Amino acid sequence: MTRLSLGKWLLPVYSALALLFLMIPIAYTFVFSFNDSLKSNITWRGFTLDKWLNVCAVQNGAVCEAFGNSLLIGAVSTVLATTLGTMIAIALVRYRFKFRAGTSLLLFLPMATPEVVLGAGLAAQFLSLGVPKDMLTIILAHTMFCISFVVVTVKARVAGLDPALEEAGRDLYGSPAQVFARITFPLLLPGILAAALLSFALSFDDFIITNFNSGAVTTFPKYIYISASRGIPAEANVIASAVFILALVIVVTAQVSAAARAKRQARLG
């Protein structure tokens, strides 16, 4: 009986504490985005909405520029990695070809290799090929390591896809392109979306590999790292908080609409 009541409060309290612990840095960042700070944003100097309203004003818009770079790099790498990774995943599951096992292994390597090694290796390679480090090299680097994650995520989905469904599509007069567009792709879409989200998140907050291959280009993580030594401006807190809130809104919306859809289905049934 005692064990039962112990279990009754132990788990909620433990969960609450763990959540609190995780939330403290986020809450801190959020609160200090309203700090009426001067140069450094360490001591509380009073509440203001200024930083939220004029987020791009500081340092000639350096914060916003870094943020924009990160968005652009994230978007382009995600599109490239998701497209290539999905095609690779389908090929690996559906077709027998030479070096199939070797390809699988090679794709796994970027996930297993420490980022420092990967970043330094890429930097050396770009140097010896004479490719100048800029936005392009960052995108190439991000696409490369994101592909591995996309392949792993989408491969599971392809393996679970009954080949008879595509055969039925062909049997019902669907050309290969139509079968892909109307059957294969929609059925893989949840996996592809998950892979794209993962890619974007990985690209957006990558610092180590970016730092090795970015040259003069500043991404958001890189900006924060650099300014940490001088004191991070509150505008950075604003952007970080905004991103967090945006992500939260997206997740909640997705959950609510999924629940609504399930309800509608149940009513139809």
Add this chain to the structure above:
Amino acid sequence: MATGAFADRGADLELVGIQKRFPGFTAIEHLDLVIPAGSFFALLGPSGCGKTTTLRLVAGLEDPTDGRILIGGQDVTTQKAYQRPVNTVFQSYALFPHMTVLENVAFGLRRRKITDAVAKAHEALRLVELDHLAARKPVQLSGGQQQRVALARAIVNRPALLLLDEPLGALDLKLRRQMQLELKNIQEEVGLTFLHVTHDQEEAMTMADTVAVMNKGMIEQMGSPELLYELPRTAFVANFLGQSNLFTGPVVGETSTSIAVDVAGRSIVVPKARSHRHGGDVTIGVRPEKLSLHRDLPAPDSASNVLGPGRVTDVSFTGVSTQYLVAVPGLGTLVVFEQNRSAGPIEGEGDEVWVTWNVEHGFGLDDDPAAQTEKFVADTTTQSLAAQRRADLLTELEEA
């Protein structure tokens, strides 16, 4: 035919010298088959004999290693699946899970840009009595309903040839009988050519105009259900379609209309018209329900064959009839079905009996007994076949 109008009638299907090899396994050795337009054709055979492979070859989902496929006289061997005027009801239904029932059914029509796809899809759903569930997703349907959707999705295209891969396998006995009737009606209504694959012999016999019995990638025999049952050509067919008592012996006498075969010292007469071979060693047979049991040696009669005496080793009451196993020295065990016209079994275990049957009821196989004994001693398919029959019966009993 890939785009445009419906087929207004079924088309002939012709398989010429088809062979299919998978890496390390020959699924179909050599298959020649002609299915006339508008017929209901059943392909019957034990599990793994190559039925699904045959259908996939016809549908274009698999390429033959050798041979040609003709539909309505046109060679389609090199055509892709989506170019052939053929639709399939898959063994696993293969309904698209992300589409509604209506979208599933309209899929083929839309690919062929046929006008009024939605109205035609509704019409097909009405045919299988599922129009009220058009807005549902396949996961929200029962197995039987999914099966009917799969049928509607194929039929709506009015293909020249409809391929059905054991579409009734997952249904319970009552629904299966109902669907058999429905399928038969639909086939007559729309006049299409149906190629129906099954391992249920009763289903094949009740539905099809023509049945082909397949074994190990070969057609053993093809013909009307009555013909296959009355005059099986091989021991495999004789035992796959119902049961048979088979005896092997040399031909010892011959008249203009019949042959006499020596079976364990007795002369058994078979009409020539009912025997595929008329000389040498032959295997003859008779169905268990054609046999009668006698306590005394019956008076000699040129119209009937006699075997015995033997001993009843087992009596099992099955309702309509009683099944006796009779061990005859030098012959082995005979199976006899007696109608239960009087109450209870007439004979008991251990009784000495004679077995007789009308000469007109025997049949002679085409198998070469010399080659055949070897073939059938090593044949594990017959065992697996028996096991499958038993499993089928058990599920039928459970479901009934």
